[in-house]
Amino acid sequence: MNDKDLIVSPEWLAANTENPQVVIIDCRFSLADVELGQKQYQESHIPGAFYLDLNRDLASAVGKHGGRHPLPNIEELAAKLSAAGINLGETLVVAYDDSRLAFAARLWWLLRYMGHSKVALLDGGFGAWKAAGYPVTNILPESREGKFVPELQRDAIVDIQAVKGRKDLPDRVLVDSRESERYAGLREPIDPIAGHIPGAVNYPWQGVTDEAGKVRSTSEQKQRWTELGKAEEIIVYCGSGVTACVNLLSLEIAGIPDAKLYVGSWSDWCSYQL
Template structure:
């Protein structure tokens, strides 16, 4: 999941640059063009890691065929060491990592360091966009990591035994403020763990205190389904739960924005 590059054989790695800005959708690509880890492929949140033609929330999940094509043109194989990075302390590398995890890439990790820190550590950088040899990789999808809308509906009805955990801020969770989606509130029955709590001084951390905070919301032996507004900021919460050795975790990629897209979908406030 989250790993310092100091612990990795970076010379044998394949790199994915997932930098992005929700406020400026072109920023990640501009930063990549200015400088990136040598050999890194750029994956864009909107163009590669979402299917914006769909109506299933604000960052809908791409079809498996599209993800397979992304992996193949990126030259990836299932047994590759793949290091994904972004600005550091952001949700975009975890989002990219989750798709790799879902597809069966067992050695994909999220760099704890953002690009500036990677460069400061002396990793080679350049402005060249690589053209990797196309692979014929065949993903091995693990559906136990994915929560469909139907699964979440069954969870709300009490039929799955999974615990919903909302990764948004407490004020959005309670429905007091909603700056993005048209309906304020949360999916009924959800608990709350603000993804910003996963960070310390702008960097993800996984110490004993954080594990205690997570366990105070949901126990490791419970099955957990995480969501946020659009499936982006829930990805680091998913990754951190796995880091904390929670064995049964799912991600509702459509998240709250998908949930409220259905007329008369129930929501809770307070």
């Protein structure tokens, strides 16, 4: 698989908005204002796009442990995907946001976890679409009939016990995807404890794209992971299992598949220290 399979341009998407084999999903969201993404979508979105909300659709309720964005109820998400006209293994899903893939990559990863590999991300997101002069609308799409029956890839995830047991083994690498200041424990705006999981190395997720949200080239993605390429197992985490998915995308583009997500991430890890 190469990056052409994982990333589509605004030009390509504009030519395929009427393609019955393509379903577009708007994933815009703001951690600072959890209703903003939905409002933005209702005001203006790519024609035909459906909306999935990080908190309501791509995660489940927060508990004492498990992190700030536990995996969603899979049956409920599958029903929503079916209602968007997505058929498992057949429909190409194109996801976008306006946050350098922070939220769209969560859907990209979830679909692959659920057994659906035909999913790509819009390069540059909604901003690139508008900058290219393509149309937007406030018309909401009607539900469709699809058949999405998940085939979970359970090897794609690990929990805290697996991280504890494997993080110090040779040829295993634990990747922290947060900003360097949070990794170093100099600043923690969200979780109650600052710092990182002992032994983790830091690869901030923002490095996958440029400031405009365009995905860096395949060669740059490969260069990014040069030191980890020979690891037997790579486990990726962030604050709550969302932006880590951007690094998982980068690893896939770089030709390093099968990296795993610690779903609960730092917010789960530090919850056991309170």
